[in-house]
Amino acid sequence: MTDLLANLGLGFAVALSLQNVTLCFLGCLVGTLIGVLPGVGPIATIAMLLPITFGLDPVGALIMLAGIYYGAQYGGSTTAILVNIPGEATSVVTTLDGHQMARQGRAGVALGIAAIGSFFAGTVATLLIAALGAPLTRLALIFGPAEYFALMVMGLAFAVVLAHGSVLKAVAMILVGILLAAVGTDLETGQERMTFGLVFLTDGVDFSVLAMGLFGVAEILRNLDQTETREIARARIGRLLPSLADLRQAAPSALRGTAIGSILGILPGNGAVLGPFASYTIEKRLARDPSRFGRGAIEGVAGPESANNAGAQTAFIPLLTLGIPPNAVMALMVGAMTIHGIVPGPGVMTKNPNLFWGMIASMWIGNLMLLVINLPLVGIWVRLLKVPYRLMFPAILMFCSIGIYSINSLPTDVMLIAAFGVFGYGLIKFGFEPAPLLLGFVLGKLMEEYLRRALTLSRGDALVFLERPVSAVLFLVAFTILAAALLPSLRRSRDEVFTEA
Amino acid sequence: MRRALAIGLLSALAAVSAAADTYPQRPITMVVPFAAGGPTDVVARIVAEPMSRALGQQVVIENVTGAGGTTGITRASQASPDGYTIMMGHMGTHGAAPALFKGLKYDPAKSFDPIGLAAGTPIVIVAKKGFPAQDLKSFIEAIKAGGPSINQAHAGVGSVSHSTGVLFDSLTGAKPTLVVYRGTGPALNDLMANQVDFMTDQIVNVAPQIAGGTIKAYAIATPERSPSLPDVPTTKEAGLPGYEVSAWNAVFAPKGLPADVRAKLVAALATALKDPGTTKRILDLGGTVPKDAEAGPDALQALVEREVARWTPVLRSAVEANP
Numbered sequence: 164m165t166d167l168l169a170n171l172g173l174g175f176a177v178a179l180s181l182q183n184v185t186l187c188f189l190g191c192l193v194g195t196l197i198g199v200l201p202g203v204g205p206i207a208t209i210a211m212l213l214p215i216t217f218g219l220d221p222v223g224a225l226i227m228l229a230g231i232y233y234g235a236q237y238g239g240s241t242t243a244i245l246v247n248i249p250g251e252a253t254s255v256v257t258t259l260d261g262h263q264m265a266r267q268g269r270a271g272v273a274l275g276i277a278a279i280g281s282f283f284a285g286t287v288a289t290l291l292i293a294a295l296g297a298p299l300t301r302l303a304l305i306f307g308p309a310e311y312f313a314l315m316v317m318g319l320a321f322a323v324v325l326a327h328g329s330v331l332k333a334v335a336m337i338l339v340g341i342l343l344a345a346v347g348t349d350l351e352t353g354q355e356r357m358t359f360g361l362v363f364l365t366d367g368v369d370f371s372v373l374a375m376g377l378f379g380v381a382e383i384l385r386n387l388d389q390t391e392t393r394e395i396a397r398a399r400i401g402r403l404l405p406s407l408a409d410l411r412q413a414a415p416s417a418l419r420g421t422a423i424g425s426i427l428g429i430l431p432g433n434g435a436v437l438g439p440f441a442s443y444t445i446e447k448r449l450a451r452d453p454s455r456f457g458r459g460a461i462e463g464v465a466g467p468e469s470a471n472n473a474g475a476q477t478a479f480i481p482l483l484t485l486g487i488p489p490n491a492v493m494a495l496m497v498g499a500m501t502i503h504g505i506v507p508g509p510g511v512m513t514k515n516p517n518l519f520w521g522m523i524a525s526m527w528i529g530n531l532m533l534l535v536i537n538l539p540l541v542g543i544w545v546r547l548l549k550v551p552y553r554l555m556f557p558a559i560l561m562f563c564s565i566g567i568y569s570i571n572s573l574p575t576d577v578m579l580i581a582a583f584g585v586f587g588y589g590l591i592k593f594g595f596e597p598a599p600l601l602l603g604f605v606l607g608k609l610m611e612e613y614l615r616r617a618l619t620l621s622r623g624d625a626l627v628f629l630e631r632p633v634s635a636v637l638f639l640v641a642f643t644i645l646a647a648a649l650l651p652s653l654r655r656s657r658d659e660v661f662t663e664a
Numbered sequence: 665m666r667r668a669l670a671i672g673l674l675s676a677l678a679a680v681s682a683a684a685d686t687y688p689q690r691p692i693t694m695v696v697p698f699a700a701g702g703p704t705d706v707v708a709r710i711v712a713e714p715m716s717r718a719l720g721q722q723v724v725i726e727n728v729t730g731a732g733g734t735t736g737i738t739r740a741s742q743a744s745p746d747g748y749t750i751m752m753g754h755m756g757t758h759g760a761a762p763a764l765f766k767g768l769k770y771d772p773a774k775s776f777d778p779i780g781l782a783a784g785t786p787i788v789i790v791a792k793k794g795f796p797a798q799d800l801k802s803f804i805e806a807i808k809a810g811g812p813s814i815n816q817a818h819a820g821v822g823s824v825s826h827s828t829g830v831l832f833d834s835l836t837g838a839k840p841t842l843v844v845y846r847g848t849g850p851a852l853n854d855l856m857a858n859q860v861d862f863m864t865d866q867i868v869n870v871a872p873q874i875a876g877g878t879i880k881a882y883a884i885a886t887p888e889r890s891p892s893l894p895d896v897p898t899t900k901e902a903g904l905p906g907y908e909v910s911a912w913n914a915v916f917a918p919k920g921l922p923a924d925v926r927a928k929l930v931a932a933l934a935t936a937l938k939d940p941g942t943t944k945r946i947l948d949l950g951g952t953v954p955k956d957a958e959a960g961p962d963a964l965q966a967l968v969e970r971e972v973a974r975w976t977p978v979l980r981s982a983v984e985a986n987p
Contacts, residue, residue, distance in 0.1 A: 209700075210700035210701070210725075213700075304856060305857075307854065308854070308859065350820045350844050351842075351844045352983075353764060353822065353983065362731070362735065365731045365735075366729070366730040366735075488701075494847075495699075495700055495701035498709075507872065572726055573728070573730075573735075616843055619815075619841060619843050620859060622841075
């Protein structure tokens with residue numbers, strides 16, 4: 164305990180120097196801005212800003228880059244709520260209820276609760292990293308391929324709960340998502356699958372391309388054929404900050420979301436993507452009136468947003484303690500660290516305590532800054548909803564195109580957004596939900612990998628999934644969720660839970 | 665359309681005439697065929713900065729990823745040879761690719777004007793912490809005796825860990841089960857968690873774990889020991905002299921560069937590699953800076969030809985054995 168305090172003291176001493184506070188603020192500000200611009204993601208931004216940090220000392224540079232990362236996570240929720248475009252896999256869930264709230268004139272409340280929930284989650288996650296970072300990495304090593312596969316199966320079971328239309332349609336969407344994930348070069352053999360000889364498909368479909376098309380472009384198309392809903396959003400913007408009653412309603416969800424997000428974020432196999440989905444599922448199950456979900460339930464924003472931010476924070480644990488980046492942004496952080504001559508890994512904590520604890524302390528400062536930056540900005544963001552369509556839509560499309568192009572520099576990616584946009588519009592028209600598709604897509608790729616790896620290691624013996632205790636428990640949970648959804652005896656209650664159409 | 669063509673031609677002409685003695689007049693794009701943050705990208709960004717200073721124009725990194733790096737190299741090889749598009753090639757794109765990608769649209773030895781080697785990243789043979797063998801010799805014996813019960817990790821067909829791993833197997837005669845990962849990170853995680861037995865990979869990726877004692881190293885595949893891992897013997901010392909391999913990164917330009925432009929690029933890279941700050945960055949990563957005999961375009965051309973000849977038979981037979 165005294166160690167912890169001494170370490171945190173060292174961290175704050177480093178992070179609170181004038182230079183580092185300024186850098187942290189800059190990072191958060193830039194991050195928020197690029198997060199709000201649909202399409203321009205943290206990966207492109209951090210890569211572009213890397214050379215600028217050459218002149219800084221490593222601690223300051225990494226504090227700024229980390230600020231961009233969680234700032235962007237934060238800003239990404241803003242676009243999810245306001246214009247229904249998830250910037251990252253983790254903000255997909257926020258579109259479900261957040262955007263509904265915005266359409267009901269409660270955009271300010273949604274943004275406010277997302278900001279407050281994220282700040283709370285960030286605070287808890289920072290403490291968690293400080294206190295338990297090192298021992299928790301052992302959790303990561305318990306998770307082998309079999310356990311990850313079981314975790315992904317559980318994730319897909321969540322996807323069924325996610326939908327608020329018919330279960331059949333949700334399952335169909337999940338399968339389409341998994342199918343889309345299978346496009347590209349097979350990892351093990353180098354053979355191409357479903358690429359139709361097209362070069363730009365050899366590496367599969369990019370998540371941001373799919374998300375931007377299915378959500379962003381499709382949402383614009385949908386809005387174009389029903390102008391009247393827009394008038395409602397325009398007429399009443401409502402109160403800007405959540406009321407006490409809102410806070411009381413959202414608090415337990417934020418707590419649960421934080422716990423779930425923190426745990427999943429620690430897993431190096433990109434378990435963090437599951438956090439918001441898991442949190443949403445749990446909130447919907449626990450709710451007295453689940454039918455409110457998908458129609459602007461505040462718990463459906465508070466829980467997943469907290470989970471999202473907690474996961475974003477704890478994702479630094481595998482990076483700082485094992486040297487293993489759990490996602491693409493963290494991989495970029497590895498690059499940034501190596502450029503500054505710091506090799507991420509088990510040695511960082513002992514060799515560069517300034518850096519390690521300084522970064523952790525800066526995370527909390529950064530979260531505080533995000534709250535300070537974002538709460539006053541809520542009014543401005545909400546006013547964005549008043550921008551006329553003829554200006555807003557071309558702007559969104561332009562930013563999406565620039566953003567996508569900046570990731571891989573491939574013109575075909577831009578065309579793919581358009582194609583998925585039309586596809587997504589068709590889905591909306593036929594009453595299919597895009598969210599389960601996206602989850603299927605995210606998990607499909609990982610699932611296949613882990614399944615094949617687990618079976619390679621067990622020499623083809625499928626019993627490995629049941630023999631390993633963690634994997635067996637996860638399968639049991641997945642099975643229970645599915646059984647609750649599908650068994651005829653529970654049919655009636657399931658219909659109450661899932662069907663709101 | 666016609667107008668666009670005319671403008672295109674005009675600008676191409678302008679570029680050629682501008683190339684004469686005023687090169688460079690605008691920023692230069694360096695295509696990096698891998699994602700930002702990876703080992704090749706890091707080397708490119710380290711080298712681009714002093715090159716920018718030497719050339720008096722910014723060298724801008726553009727990451728064009730896909731198909732084991734061949735997407736970016738294909739595109740860069742088709743750019744106009746005016747010195748404004750250069751690329752960071754790699755052991756995979758300019759050595760292993762012809763064996764792995766049937767429809768490859770470039771020839772590593774013929775489609776480029778080589779500029780020079782930028783940095784080498786030694787390969788290290790690493791195993792899980794609990795692997796019983798004490799040295800490389802007994803390690804090789806153990807994995808040969810284990811046959812398919814031994815698990816070897818790699819980061820996907822075409823990755824450095826795959827090519828160098830397959831070469832290791834063919835040299836030693838070991839026939840382990842190959843376990844595939846998407847990238848080195850997850851592979852390392854499973855090595856630390858004792859899920860797999862061994863792998864071969866770039867020193868940048870494995871040095872911190874070796875230093876931290878979470879995995880163990882049997883040998884480094886360079887002629888001399890690395891200052892980052894002074895206790896790890898070279899393959900020659902440890903009894904596998906044929907296994908000398910490095911994931912090298914080198915600067916190339918599309919074929920047909922004007923001679924003076926090429927000379928300026930060669931000189932800029934040479935100046936960059938003499939910059940003490942730059943070499944220190946590369947060495948800190950565990951990388952190697954080219955020696956005099958390895959530097960420059962002619963040495964690079966020879967290296968590319970040697971590498972293609974070395975990887976083609978090994979990788980062809982490995983890919984055919986595992987369809």
